[in-house]
Amino acid sequence: MSEAARVPVAELIGVTREYRMGQNLVRALDDFSFTFGRGEYWAVMGSSGSGKSTLLNVLGCVDRPTSGDYKVDGVSTARLDDDELSELRSRKLGFVFQSYNLIPQLNVLENIMVPLFYQDDPPDDGEERARKLAERVGLARRLDHRPAELSGGQQQRVAIARALVNQPALVLADEATGNLDSATALEILDLFDELHAEGRTIVLVTHELDVGERAQHVLRLKDGRIESVARGQRSAAGARA
Amino acid sequence: MKHSTLARTVKLGISSLLLHKLRSLLTTLGVLFGTSSVIAMLAIGEGASEEAQEQIRQLGSRNVILRSVKPREDFATGGGQSVRVLSYGLTEQDLGRIAETFPSVARVVPVREIYEEVRFSDRMLNPRVMATLPVYRDVTGRVVSEGRFLSDQDEEGVANVCVLSYEAARYLFPVSSPIGEQIKIGADYYTVVGTTLDRLRQRSDLVGAGKSSAEVFIPLETGRKWYGSMQVKLRAGSREMEEVELHEIVVEVEDATQVEFVANACREMLKRNHKQSDYEIVVPLELLMRAEETKRIFNIVLGSIASISLLVGGIGIMNVMLATVTERTREIGIRRALGAKRHHIVSQFLVECVVLSVGGGLLGVALGLATPLVVEHFAQMRTIITPTAPILAFLISSGVGVLFGIYPAWRAATMDPVEALRHE
Incomplete structure (x- = not known):
C-alpha cells in the first residue's frame, strides 16, 4: 500500500499528555504526531514508562490529551463531551485487554454484545452478529457459559469477538497475549493475523519482541516520543505465511 | 428499544445481586423489617383504637353516664x-x-x-x-x-x-x-x-x-x-x-x-x-376524643420509628452499595471503555439499589400482612390493615432505595475510566 493511498483511521496531531504525580509533572506523551491508516496492523513497542499505555488510552478515547487533537475515523475528539466520547467508543473502537476483562455475571453471548448495549441506537441484528462472531472465534457451542467456566484462551477469544461486534474502525489490543501460555498466545496472534487479512485496523501494544514481530508495522516509543518506525516488516498478504 | 434497555438493566442488576445471594439478602433485611413492622404496628394500633372507639361509641356518644362508686x-x-x-x-x-x-x-x-x-x-x-x-x-x-x-x-x-x-x-x-x-x-x-x-x-x-x-x-x-x-x-x-x-x-x-x-x-x-x-361521670364523647388524640400521638410515634428503621435500612443499602462499587471498579472501567455513558453506570447501580429495596419492601409487605394475622390468632387482638398502609410502606421503601443509591451510583459513574481499568 503506497503512502499516498493511506486512509487515516487514527490521527494524532501534536498530542501531549501530562500527569501530575505528587510534585512532579510527568509527560507521558510529548508533542506526539502519528497516523494509523486503514487496514494496517501495528505493534506499539517500548519499555515501561515509554508512553505506550497512555498512547493506547488516548487512541481508545478513555483518556484525553492535555493538548493537541486526536481524530478517530475523521472525527475530532477535542471538543467532545463525556457522553459523546462514550458513544464514539461504543461505535468506532474495539478493546482487547491483557486480562480479558469479561463481565463475570454475563454469559459469552451477553459479553460479546455489551458494546452494542451502550449505543444510542443499537442495531437490530446485534444478537445475530454476536453469534456469528462467537462462531468465528470458535466458541459457538459455549454461548451460555460464564467467563469463569472458560480457559484463558477462550476468554480472550470472547474478548476479541466483543471487540469486533460493533464493527469498529480500530481494534486496540493491550498486551493481549500477556496472560496466556505460548501455544495459546500463538493461536490468538493467528486470529489477529486473520483479522488483519480481513482488512481490520489493529493496534497492538506489547513489550514482547516476538509478538511485535508478528505485526505488519512496528512503532517504537521512548519517553513519550517516537523512537523508530518500521514499516512493512510483513505484508498483509504474507500474514498467514 | 428504550423499554428493553430498562428490562436488560433490571435483569443485569438482578443477576449481579444473585452473584452474592447472602449479602443481597442481608442487605434487604433492614428494609424488610422496617416495612413489615410499620404495617404490622399500624394494623395492631388501628385495631386496638378501633376497638376502643367502638366500645365508647356503644356507650353512646350523646350520653353522659353517672355511676355510683x-x-x-x-x-x-x-x-x-x-x-x-x-x-x-x-x-x-x-x-x-x-x-x-x-x-x-x-x-x-x-x-x-x-x-x-x-x-x-x-x-x-x-x-x-x-x-x-x-x-x-x-x-x-x-x-x-x-x-x-x-x-x-x-x-x-x-x-x-x-x-x-x-x-x-x-x-x-x-x-x-x-x-x-x-x-x-x-x-x-x-x-x-x-x-x-x-x-x-x-x-x-x-x-x-x-x-x-x-x-x-x-x-x-x-x-x-x-x-x-x-x-x-x-x-x-x-x-x-x-x-x-x-x-x-x-x-x-x-x-x-x-x-x-x-x-x-x-x-x-x-x-x-x-x-x-361516691359517684363517677363517664363521658363517652370525651373518651372518644381522647382515644382519637391517643391514636394521633401513636401514629406520630409510629411514623418516627418507621422513618428511623427505614433510614437504617437505607444506610445499610448505601453501605453495601459503596462496597460493591469499590469491588466492581474494574467492571465499571471495562464498561466505560466499551462505551457505557455515565448515565448507564448510574442507572445500573441505582437499579441494583432499587431491586434490593423493592425486594426488601415486597418481602416486608408480605411479612407485615402476615404478622397481624398471627397476632390476631394468638393474642386474641383485633387488627385492621388499612389498604393505604402496605402501599405507603412499599412506596417509601422503594424511595429509600433510590435515595440511598444515588451517592454510590454517582461515585461509580464519575470514576476515571483509566484509573478504574488499572484497579486490581
Whole structure:
C-alpha cells in the first residue's frame, strides 16, 4: 500500500499528555504526531514508562490529551463531551485487554454484545452478529457459559469477538497475549493475523519482541516520543505465511 | 428499544445481586423489617383504637353516664363492726334534678343493679342484673335479637319479666330458645320475653363498663318492689350491706355539642349534693376524643420509628452499595471503555439499589400482612390493615432505595475510566 493511498483511521496531531504525580509533572506523551491508516496492523513497542499505555488510552478515547487533537475515523475528539466520547467508543473502537476483562455475571453471548448495549441506537441484528462472531472465534457451542467456566484462551477469544461486534474502525489490543501460555498466545496472534487479512485496523501494544514481530508495522516509543518506525516488516498478504 | 434497555438493566442488576445471594439478602433485611413492622404496628394500633372507639361509641356518644362508686373506706358512713351498712351513691333526687334542670337533656334513664344469682334448671350465672326503664334500649343502642325488650306495660304492671343479653342467654340456654321460659333471679321467677344482641366483647375494662357482658334486664318497678335499696353483697369471707338507690343514671343529651356542658353541669350539681365522692361521670364523647388524640400521638410515634428503621435500612443499602462499587471498579472501567455513558453506570447501580429495596419492601409487605394475622390468632387482638398502609410502606421503601443509591451510583459513574481499568 503506497503512502499516498493511506486512509487515516487514527490521527494524532501534536498530542501531549501530562500527569501530575505528587510534585512532579510527568509527560507521558510529548508533542506526539502519528497516523494509523486503514487496514494496517501495528505493534506499539517500548519499555515501561515509554508512553505506550497512555498512547493506547488516548487512541481508545478513555483518556484525553492535555493538548493537541486526536481524530478517530475523521472525527475530532477535542471538543467532545463525556457522553459523546462514550458513544464514539461504543461505535468506532474495539478493546482487547491483557486480562480479558469479561463481565463475570454475563454469559459469552451477553459479553460479546455489551458494546452494542451502550449505543444510542443499537442495531437490530446485534444478537445475530454476536453469534456469528462467537462462531468465528470458535466458541459457538459455549454461548451460555460464564467467563469463569472458560480457559484463558477462550476468554480472550470472547474478548476479541466483543471487540469486533460493533464493527469498529480500530481494534486496540493491550498486551493481549500477556496472560496466556505460548501455544495459546500463538493461536490468538493467528486470529489477529486473520483479522488483519480481513482488512481490520489493529493496534497492538506489547513489550514482547516476538509478538511485535508478528505485526505488519512496528512503532517504537521512548519517553513519550517516537523512537523508530518500521514499516512493512510483513505484508498483509504474507500474514498467514 | 428504550423499554428493553430498562428490562436488560433490571435483569443485569438482578443477576449481579444473585452473584452474592447472602449479602443481597442481608442487605434487604433492614428494609424488610422496617416495612413489615410499620404495617404490622399500624394494623395492631388501628385495631386496638378501633376497638376502643367502638366500645365508647356503644356507650353512646350523646350520653353522659353517672355511676355510683363505693367511696373509700374512711369516708364511708354508718356501719358497725359485724354487719356494716354502706350507704352511698346516686339518688332518685339526683335523677329528678338532672331531668328538670337542664333543657338540653333529652332523656334520663335510671338503672338499679340487683346482686342476685340467676338460675335456670341446674345452670347458674352471676350476670349484671339491671332494673331499668324500657327507654334504656334506645338510649344505649341495644338491639333486640329475639322477642322484645321491656315495655311500659311491664313497668306499669310490675311484671316479672326479663330480657337476657346474648351472653346470658347463651349460657343459660345453650341449645333451646329462652323465650317464654321461667328463670330464677334470687328467689323469684321471671319469664324471659326477649334477648339482645351481643355487644362488643369487653375484654379490657377500658371504660368501666363491666367485666362480663352477661346482662339481665328487668322492669325498674319490679326491681324496686322485690329488692328495695338495701342489698346484701356476698364477698369472699364477709357480708356487706349496701344501700344504693340508683347504680347508674344514663343521661341522653339532645345534641352532641351540648354533651360537655351537661357533663360539667352534672359534675357541679353532684358535687354540691353529695358529701362524699361516691359517684363517677363517664363521658363517652370525651373518651372518644381522647382515644382519637391517643391514636394521633401513636401514629406520630409510629411514623418516627418507621422513618428511623427505614433510614437504617437505607444506610445499610448505601453501605453495601459503596462496597460493591469499590469491588466492581474494574467492571465499571471495562464498561466505560466499551462505551457505557455515565448515565448507564448510574442507572445500573441505582437499579441494583432499587431491586434490593423493592425486594426488601415486597418481602416486608408480605411479612407485615402476615404478622397481624398471627397476632390476631394468638393474642386474641383485633387488627385492621388499612389498604393505604402496605402501599405507603412499599412506596417509601422503594424511595429509600433510590435515595440511598444515588451517592454510590454517582461515585461509580464519575470514576476515571483509566484509573478504574488499572484497579486490581
